[in-house]
Amino acid sequence: MQKETETQDRIWLIGGTGESAKLATALLQIGLPLVISVTTESARSLYPISPLLQVWVERFNLSQINQFLTEQNIIAVLDASHPYAVEISQNAIAACSQKDIPYLRFERARCGDGEMGRWGDGEVGGRLIYLDSFNQLVAGEYLVGERVLFTVGYKVLPLFKDWHERSTLFARVLPATTSIEAALAAGFTQDKLFAMRPPIPINLERELWRHWQISMVVTKASGAPGGENIKRQLAAELGVTLVIIEPPIMNYPQVTSDLEEAIAFCQQHLGNQNV
Structure with missing residues (x-):
């Protein structure tokens, strides 16, 4: 794992999704420093270029996450990974619990029982x-x-x-x-x-x-x-x-689908120092 000499407090945004790109843009607009992790080089293009932003391409295990949190001076974690990428979420939650670092899961809004509704009760032969x-x-x-x-x-x-x-x-x-x-x-x-x-x-x-x-x-x-x-x-x-x-069932310690709530979480833990 590469070393980072910067000691500025940062948010770790677990990315790779369209939602994480929107979150990154919103957080950078108010001057919050971020480290974003993705698993493929192609995912870099989702994010804007900014001196406040560093993008890591890596598949972390639990030990690497613990090292990463320390080296990058992570003071809060905003998890906007894919809902099926349960391993990174599980490991991030475990590491945050060990180090007493605030964690917030950002869930994409689900297609519920709205205009199209559920067609039947899930039996074969329904739509x-x-x-x-x-x-x-x-x-x-x-x-x-x-x-x-x-x-x-x-x-x-x-x-x-x-x-x-x-x-x-x-x-x-x-x-x-x-x-x-x-x-x-x-x-x-x-x-x-x-x-x-x-x-x-x-x-x-x-x-x-x-x-x-x-x-x-x-x-x-x-x-x-x-x-x-x-x-x-x-x-x-x-x-x-x-x-x-359906996505795997995860017991997240804290979850939101609201962009403003996610931004407020990051501001709170960075103490509004850059706003």
Whole structure:
């Protein structure tokens, strides 16, 4: 881990999502110094260039987090990581507890029972199915005979390798060598892959579903920033079954979805010294 000689107190913003980029911009506008951690080089481009901002690309374990908190003079942690990136959140919570450092989880707003509502109670044959895990989807009979589009990233695709014989599977992945190679290794042929970085315009999403004659879409409960609202809208419009995999249950010590509350948390713990 690289050393940092700067001794200024900072906020650690655990990033990598669109929400973290908005938070970073808002916090920099009021002069708060930040260290942002991401797991890929491409995620650097989410954030503005500022003398108050340092971006780290690293996958931290618990020991590294403890070292990082000390070396970077972290006095508060704002966790805006992806809702499925539970390991970094668990380790950050543990480290903050050990060092008595304030922690706040920033959760993206969920697509709830609003205008589109829940179509039924999650039974197979309805248009909306909520499941607790990908393993539940693999073990069940939900996919039998369906033309299924996976919009869940590449890491879980190997779970469905044996399902190619019982259904027709397609996947949308990031336009990266790692993603495409993993999808191919999981049995998704080139004609059943679409590589594009979100957000996906609704018209393109609609045409992709129609072109592949999709009958079922599998997605994560990612909220509006992750395109869940668009998928819900199209599923209702096209009569497609939408399978939503719920995020792992996490017991965060403190959670908010309010931008102003997150900013106030950071201001409070930096003592408004730079405002």
